[in-house]
Amino acid sequence: MAKEPNEKNNSELLEEIREDLKEPDMWKVALLNDDYTPRDFVVEILVSVFHKSPIEATKIMLEVHNRGRGMVGIYPYDIGRTKVAQVTLMAREREYPLKCVLERA
Numbered sequence: 001m002a003k004e005p006n007e008k009n010n011s012e013l014l015e016e017i018r019e020d021l022k023e024p025d026m027w028k029v030a031l032l033n034d035d036y037t038p039r040d041f042v043v044e045i046l047v048s049v050f051h052k053s054p055i056e057a058t059k060i061m062l063e064v065h066n067r068g069r070g071m072v073g074i075y076p077y078d079i080g081r082t083k084v085a086q087v088t089l090m091a092r093e094r095e096y097p098l099k100c101v102l103e104r105a
């Protein structure tokens, strides 16, 4: 029987199923140090946006403060991008220069 022009063969269908089952690409969210954003605000962000405990949040904040940058977590692209946007919005609302970036894991 003739194939409809948009009908897919088995290997095309299998390839599509494989694509759907793939783990999503993961992205790193990192915080950058600056001289103006208060330490308490960075801890607050790590607790509220990234669901860290206050102790873990303080550890990460101090690492960023001492080393210039630090990794906060690894997320699928859309979640990472949303978290970066939330941090940036919260920081700008308070007029802090805090930088949060997304990079390939």
Ligand code: TYC
Pocket (backbone or CB within 6 Å): 031, 032, 033, 034, 035, 036, 037, 038, 039, 042, 061, 062, 064, 065, 098, 099
């Ligand atoms: N360096 C800031 C201060 O001393 C604290 C700080 C930590 C700022 C981490 C940004 O990502 C940051 N107030």
